[in-house]
Amino acid sequence: MRLFPLTSSQTVGPFFAPALLREDARRNVLTQPETAGERIRLEGRVLDGEGMPIPDALVEIWQANAHGRYHHPTDQGPAPLDASFLGFGRSGTAEDGSYWFETIKPGSVPFEGARLQAPHICVTVFARGLLNHLVTRLYFEDEPSNSSDPVLQCVPAERRATLLARRKPAGAVVVYRFDIVLQGANETAFFNL
Amino acid sequence: MKHITIGEIVRGDREVFPPYLYEAYQATRRRAPTLPLIEVPLTLSELTGPGPAISAITPADADLTRNAGTGGEAIGQRIIVTGRVLDDRGNPMPNTLLEIWQANAAGRYLHKRDQWPGPLDPNFLGIGRCLTNEDSIYRFLTIRPGAYPWKNHPNAWRPAHIHFSVLGPNQLARLVTQMYFPDDPLHQLDPIMNAVPTEQARKRLIAAYDHDVTEPEWALGYRWNIVARGPYATPFESVGSGGTAP
Numbered sequence: 001m002r003l004f005p006l007t008s009s010q011t012v013g014p015f016f017a018p019a020l021l022r023e024d025a026r027r028n029v030l031t032q033p034e035t036a037g038e039r040i041r042l043e044g045r046v047l048d049g050e051g052m053p054i055p056d057a058l059v060e061i062w063q064a065n066a067h068g069r070y071h072h073p074t075d076q077g078p079a080p081l082d083a084s085f086l087g088f089g090r091s092g093t094a095e096d097g098s099y100w101f102e103t104i105k106p107g108s109v110p111f112e113g114a115r116l117q118a119p120h121i122c123v124t125v126f127a128r129g130l131l132n133h134l135v136t137r138l139y140f141e142d143e144p145s146n147s148s149d150p151v152l153q154c155v156p157a158e159r160r161a162t163l164l165a166r167r168k169p170a171g172a173v174v175v176y177r178f179d180i181v182l183q184g185a186n187e188t189a190f191f192n193l
Numbered sequence: 194m195k196h197i198t199i200g201e202i203v204r205g206d207r208e209v210f211p212p213y214l215y216e217a218y219q220a221t222r223r224r225a226p227t228l229p230l231i232e233v234p235l236t237l238s239e240l241t242g243p244g245p246a247i248s249a250i251t252p253a254d255a256d257l258t259r260n261a262g263t264g265g266e267a268i269g270q271r272i273i274v275t276g277r278v279l280d281d282r283g284n285p286m287p288n289t290l291l292e293i294w295q296a297n298a299a300g301r302y303l304h305k306r307d308q309w310p311g312p313l314d315p316n317f318l319g320i321g322r323c324l325t326n327e328d329s330i331y332r333f334l335t336i337r338p339g340a341y342p343w344k345n346h347p348n349a350w351r352p353a354h355i356h357f358s359v360l361g362p363n364q365l366a367r368l369v370t371q372m373y374f375p376d377d378p379l380h381q382l383d384p385i386m387n388a389v390p391t392e393q394a395r396k397r398l399i400a401a402y403d404h405d406v407t408e409p410e411w412a413l414g415y416r417w418n419i420v421a422r423g424p425y426a427t428p429f430e431s432v433g434s435g436g437t438a439p
Binding site for chain 2: 002003004005006007008009011012013014015016017018019020022024025048049050053054056061062064069070071072073074075076086087088109110111117120122124126127128129130131132133135137139150151154155156159182183184187188189190191192193
């Protein structure tokens with residue numbers, strides 16, 4: 001029941017970068033040297049319905065720490081906080097539509113009771129031409145618990161692969177690739193959130 | 194009026210939020226998703242968010258007339274923009290980060306992709322931020338932005354507006370929107386504003402002139418309240434319940 005009607009969304013437009021990506025507002029690197037967990041690099045492109053890169057998108061991520069605890073007062077779970085990890089990232093996209101983050105692989109966070117969610121990263125996308133932002137999740141393709149994740153199971157089976165980040169062949173850094181396709185073939189599954 | 198193709202896919206409340214596809218706004222045509230948005234349960238991931246941890250700003254950030262740091266003051270009609278940020282049950286959202294950006298008094302953005310021949314103002318960056326206080330009130334000092342031409346259709350002008358980004362206490366409250374000014378003849382010609390589905394919802398994007406906010410011999414006052422989604426399930430969602438069986 002809404003007592004107060006919501007304020008509508010409007011597009012972020014083409015000129016947000018000086019405000020939202022100023023030096024102390026962009027957050028490509030989520031880790032500090034002492035942050036616990038497996039270092040990963042996330043890379044991907046934001047693409048439109050013709051497969052063309054979107055050079056003026058904004059990608060935000062939100063995730064738990066390596067122990068599966070959110071840096072937030074609502075998470076009162078037993079997993080430890082990591083004072084060196086907030087879990088919030090914000091990246092623009094380059095001319096080729098690419099964004100990147102350096103972070104850690106999150107632990108599993110609770111669903112209900114003893115049930116856990118598969119490790120995941122919440123992803124929000126803003127762009128010129130998006131009158132509303134888009135919300136989705138990044139899962140890890142090599143994570144066995146994906147098959148029992150309560151949110152991934154809501155996604156029609158034939159669209160689940162769009163939420164799986166692909167691990168690149170071994171290199172010095174673990175890289176997961178996650179393209180975000182706003183429209184058309186391989187359109188990413190977005191949530192009504 | 195010409196027929197406008199309006200998409201079926203909407204995030205959240207259909208009476209409030211614009212569809213992703215609104216053909217009159219051309220950039221939506223190749224960027225709007227075409228497949229249904231997935232209904233998902235609300236979990237700890239959605240009921241948390243970065244907002245409460247982000248507070249590293251200074252009071253000077255909220256004064257766009259001087260935050261260019263040149264020692265000079267921006268040209269234009271000085272205005273105060275203030276209001277409250279609430280959730281949809283009327284609960285306050287104190288300590289919420291608002292980030293804003295806007296064109297200068299001539300309608301020009303300080304951005305490399307904005308090259309129309311409106312003059313730049315060396316004393317105006319057009320960016321600001323502040324936190325809501327313990328009463329959930331925000332307040333900016335800025336100048337009234339000019340209207341701005343764009344290439345969406347022939348002789349297209351955006352009505353004067355200020356962009357707002359709200360980083361609320363959880364992910365559901367995340368909101369990016371635009372505030373407009375009263376009595377602007379460009380409102381009815383603007384496809385971005387008119388993508389909002391109802392007149393009531395469009396009116397809520399327009400600030401009110403408020404003489405009680407106006408400061409004598411200093412600045413005109415505008416009041417604009419923001420209502421963002423609270424951490425509550427809608428009738429279509431469940432909190433912490435199981436997902437649909439595969």
